[in-house]
Amino acid sequence: MRLVVPYSPGGALDALARIMAGKMSEILGQQVVVENKPGAAGNIGSAAVAQAAPDGYTLLCSAAGSFSINQFLYAEMPYVAARDLVGAFVMGRTSHVVIANKDLPVRSLKELAQYARDNPSRMNYGSAGVGTIGQIGFEAIKRGLGFSAEHIVYRGSGDVLMALMAGQVQAAMDVLPVYLPRIRDGSVRALAVGTAERSPLLPEVPTVAEASDLADFSVFTWWAVGAPAATPRNVVAKINVAGVQALAAPDVKEKFAAQGADPVGGSVDETIAFLAAETAKWRRFIEQAGIKPQ
Template sequence: MKVLSKIFKLTLASFALSSALTATATAQDAYPSKPIKVVVPFPAGGATDILTRAITEKLAQRIGQSVIIENRPGAGANIGAATVAKAAPDGYTLLMGSIGSHSISVTYHKDPGYSFQKDLLPISMAGTLSNIVVVGNEVPAKNLAELVAYAKANPGKLSCGSSGTGGLIHLTCEMFKSAAGIDVLHVPYKGTSLLMPDLISGRVTMALDTLPPYLSMLKDKKVRALAITTAKRSPLVPDVPTVAESGYPGFESVASYGFFAPAGTPKAIVDKLNKEINVVLLDPQLKEKLLAQGIEIEGSTPEALQAFVKGEIDKWARVIKTSNIKPE
């Protein structure tokens, strides 16, 4: 009887496990069965928000469920990211991560409230935003080599403006200063809009800022672009050479964006999201629409995004350490 009882209990346990696995598989097959929320850790109207809304509008059509955008700005994008990191790992709360910001936060902020690598699961890359080396018309340099020569002839007299200490623009400037071996003063502003007038007037020498806000200024010849910080030239400014081809091989800085889910999200759900997002990113109309905003969209596998994140974390950690940058 004891043997039969034991067999009966094992059978029940096996049945329960099988039922649980079947229920889980069924739930994943039915995913999504309700609206998905995507957290944008920046204010509405910015590049991250524009990119997210454009992609998720198409994604909602494909998956047959609404995709709701929730803007949760603050603390260098850490508030929104921490919200997703602590959410239920069921595929219904996602993050549009600005990889530049979040990979910097890992080193720059001692306690961002979550672990970017441990608490967030990569789904797919979404797109990139180019940065450019731009100078005011008062600067005599017509290319990057001339700018470096000008800086070396005037050590400590030139300045590099950014949209705030510890951000991607600041660190890109520091990375270029280190690569070029020049002494340039960093001048932080509370946003690009406050930096621009000083760049035009000559009160600040240069910036290594995101491309879109400067497109109209470049067209009106209020400022000059000397180089672009991406690995290849941008179709928006095809005549502007890259920093790498201007004498600094391997130099690259982009504002990159990707979709992430809370750690523990089932692989079947991650794989389904990856597939649907990558199909959306192939849409030629979407590509054209976002390129007009300066954003080049591209997808990836989860594994490729994970490798990219690691590379970005390592790169910006070196810059922070080399430049001895401390949180304000």
């Protein structure tokens, strides 16, 4: 079995996929290998799975972009997620966090919004790229709280963190694990987490919904495993059972925690419903942010 990761080796998703491949190999009694097919923000590898034989031997292990977001960012897509892919299980998730430069005179999300309104020419924020969850999420916060901030694009989350610490940008919204050590040592300041509930890693930090008037706000990174849409339901169910069993294993939970990820799981029907809900949410956020397909 091939678990296709549509990004380069070495990232968080690649690490989680390799953990899953090892455990699913044990459970299924056959080898599950990770195959990296990077390019076009995940579209190349995702299309390869969508067009593969629907026999359960070629699976997609990817993030929200492949299943929900990219279709709203790219004018020409090589596949249609809702038509060409079926979700088997949600592998895991990790929170996003709104962070600020430690010298910025703000200690809450509302204070950040007020600072931006009072200093419109001085306010900016960084992200790891146009169309990333962090950028779309921050744009939704900007619109919801009524302030402006210039968007500065970096090559990755590590570069955003360095720019934030150096004062080159005032704020960001990005994946929590990258920033957690610097939040804990005081190098940057956490203002809110994007999930609907507080993160156990930062229980003292409120959610965006708690810290603002954005009651339904929920932004986080997640990873799911899917198959070609024509894959027989009993085969998808077998993949689901193996994946959920793998996620429940103590050693997998420990390894996920080391990557800052929470295992999820869920039935096939729950996974399909989750993907549909996330797709609708991201469509709304992207439309509100005014991001047009390129």
